[in-house]
Amino acid sequence: MIFFRPIINVPPRFCWLISFLLLLVWMAVAVAPVSAARQDRLKGAKDCSRRLYKSKKRIRYRDQWKRCIQGYESYYRKYPKGRQADEALYATAKLYKGLYGYSRLSSDLSEAINRFRQVVKRFPKSRFADDAQYQLGEIYRRYKKDLERAYVEYFKVVMDFPHGDMKPRAQKRLAQLESKTGKRRSKQKLPRLPKVPPVALTSLSRVTDIRHWSAQDYTRIVIDVNGQIDYSSHLLKPDPAIGKPPRLYIDLRNSALDPTFVGAIPIGDGLLRKVRAAQYKPTVVRVVLDIETIEDHKIFSLSDPFRIVIDVTGESRKRVLLPGKGKVPSITLAQQLGLGVKKVVIDPGHGGKDPGAVGPSGVREKDVTLAIAKKLQKKLREELKLEAILTRKSDTFLPLEERTALANTQKADLFVSIHTNAHKNRRVYGMSTYILNVATDAEAARLAAFENAVSAKRISDLEKILNDLMLNSKINESSRLADAVQHGLLKRLPKNYSRIKDLGVKQAPFYVLIGAQMPSIMVETSFVTNKREEKRLASGAYQDAVADGIIAGIRSYIKQMERIPGQG
Numbered sequence: 001m002i003f004f005r006p007i008i009n010v011p012p013r014f015c016w017l018i019s020f021l022l023l024l025v026w027m028a029v030a031v032a033p034v035s036a037a038r039q040d041r042l043k044g045a046k047d048c049s050r051r052l053y054k055s056k057k058r059i060r061y062r063d064q065w066k067r068c069i070q071g072y073e074s075y076y077r078k079y080p081k082g083r084q085a086d087e088a089l090y091a092t093a094k095l096y097k098g099l100y101g102y103s104r105l106s107s108d109l110s111e112a113i114n115r116f117r118q119v120v121k122r123f124p125k126s127r128f129a130d131d132a133q134y135q136l137g138e139i140y141r142r143y144k145k146d147l148e149r150a151y152v153e154y155f156k157v158v159m160d161f162p163h164g165d166m167k168p169r170a171q172k173r174l175a176q177l178e179s180k181t182g183k184r185r186s187k188q189k190l191p192r193l194p195k196v197p198p199v200a201l202t203s204l205s206r207v208t209d210i211r212h213w214s215a216q217d218y219t220r221i222v223i224d225v226n227g228q229i230d231y232s233s234h235l236l237k238p239d240p241a242i243g244k245p246p247r248l249y250i251d252l253r254n255s256a257l258d259p260t261f262v263g264a265i266p267i268g269d270g271l272l273r274k275v276r277a278a279q280y281k282p283t284v285v286r287v288v289l290d291i292e293t294i295e296d297h298k299i300f301s302l303s304d305p306f307r308i309v310i311d312v313t314g315e316s317r318k319r320v321l322l323p324g325k326g327k328v329p330s331i332t333l334a335q336q337l338g339l340g341v342k343k344v345v346i347d348p349g350h351g352g353k354d355p356g357a358v359g360p361s362g363v364r365e366k367d368v369t370l371a372i373a374k375k376l377q378k379k380l381r382e383e384l385k386l387e388a389i390l391t392r393k394s395d396t397f398l399p400l401e402e403r404t405a406l407a408n409t410q411k412a413d414l415f416v417s418i419h420t421n422a423h424k425n426r427r428v429y430g431m432s433t434y435i436l437n438v439a440t441d442a443e444a445a446r447l448a449a450f451e452n453a454v455s456a457k458r459i460s461d462l463e464k465i466l467n468d469l470m471l472n473s474k475i476n477e478s479s480r481l482a483d484a485v486q487h488g489l490l491k492r493l494p495k496n497y498s499r500i501k502d503l504g505v506k507q508a509p510f511y512v513l514i515g516a517q518m519p520s521i522m523v524e525t526s527f528v529t530n531k532r533e534e535k536r537l538a539s540g541a542y543q544d545a546v547a548d549g550i551i552a553g554i555r556s557y558i559k560q561m562e563r564i565p566g567q568g
């Protein structure tokens with residue numbers, strides 16, 4: 001009785017709690033018949049397979065196997081998200097595998113493979129997932145005699161379920177397969193060489209993510225890898241016989257797929273259907289792009305962190321140079337095609353965790369670039385009536401490849417990246433505008449190393465990549481834009497400021513400009529490391545003047561384009 005006393009005297013808040021608990025009890029009772037029915041169904045299937053395996057007579061009859069399979073299947077169909085759905089699906093897979101042992105029908109083995117795969121795919125966190133993955137290895141090793149494939153399946157147990165109880169067994173199988181293939185090799189090809197030690201799993205780089213941006217006729221795919229690796233790519237023709245679209249695949253050597261990565265990313269933007277990734281060989285990850293229609297593609301890598309960028313372009317980007325009678329050789333392609341400027345993407349350099357260069361009294365590049373970019377955006381809209389888009393509107397981090405991806409997907413006509421320069425010698429000052437190309441001098445290479453946040457040594461790697469990329473780039477248009485903007489700045493700033501130095505238009509391999517499909521420049525407004533210029537960069541008036549200078553440059557660039565000889 002004493003137990004009741006506190007309950008009677010409880011404050012109202014506890015009454016709520018008690019009625020809530022009572023409600024829970026009631027619900028449990030009400031739900032009980034349903035889960036009891038579930039349990040019965042599953043128990044029936046379990047009894048069925050127990051009887052099957054016990055009886056030497058039953059086990060020889062196909063319909064006895066099928067009865068048990070149907071038992072589990074009816075549970076799984078009825079409760080595909082039930083608490084024991086994984087167990088039921090796994091049981092059907094195992095039964096099909098067992099049945100194949102007697103029937104030797106390849107269709108039974110296919111059923112088993114499909115179901116084991118479904119367990120791994122649908123219930124990756126289930127305790128049956130690693131068992132199912134291991135079973136796949138067993139099937140390929142024992143029944144299909146496909147040792148390379150078996151190796152991959154066992155390998156996935158180790159990679160994808162590093163904490164699962166099947167890992168030691170899978171490792172044992174891997175070691176067996178390695179010694180087997182090693183022996184065979186030593187008999188045939190390399191009789192005197194010592195056995196090659198198996199690749200240490202930890203030495204592989206991980207493919208951690210695949211990101212993408214897409215527009216009607218442009219898609220950028222970025223593959224993130226946690227270490228520098230070699231890769232190769234191949235374009236495959238469509239194979240209508242097996243319903244395969246044309247495919248572009250990239251093999252990443254010495255790498256493993258991260259277990260958290262989902263196998264396929266649907267894209268469906270008219271260029272690509274989807275992107276898939278799989279552990280193709282023990283040390284090779286294959287990324288496949290299923291193609292709808294593409295005209296061209298480019299692949300390059302960026303470092304720190306290492307990533308592979310694939311730019312895919314569609315038909316309408318391919319601009320045909322029309323053979324015309326009034327063709328004047330001195331005018332540019334953009335002029336010939338009458339392409340006007342309607343949209344500008346402005347890219348405030350750095351941001352978030354990346355402050356860029358920092359001045360002697362603490363002025364940060366990322367804040368200055370954002371302030372100038374916002375002023376530039378406003379002026380472009382008001383004064384030139386252009387559409388102006390910022391790659392970032394606030395103090396957030398944005399990877400370099402995402403900035404050009406935005407410009408490309410937005411189909412911008414111009415791309416202007418805003419930066420402040422830096423030098424270890426604080427007396428260095430001045431303004432310069434850059435275009436993407438191989439570096440012309442040591443100073444440009446040094447700056448590229450800083451802006452790319454990589455070592456200067458890497459710059460030479462990048463220049464190799466560039467040779468390939470430059471074929472399609474808008475180098476002439478970009479340098480015309482850079483000339484105009486540099487000229488605009490040098491005309492505007494001396495009106496209010498003394499000691500404005502012209503460092504000229506330069507070129508260097510900047511990651512942020514790679515793959516931009518429109519004329520693109522990088523404005524190194526002034527040196528934040530120089531005391532005088534740092535103070536100016538932090539002031540609204542100077543930022544306004546810089547924006548005015550850039551506007552004047554863009555205005556004269558557009559005017560040049562409109563002034564097409566023979567049409568005025």
Ligand SMILES: [Zn+2]
Pocket residue numbers: 349350356357365419420451
């Ligand atoms: Zn910068």
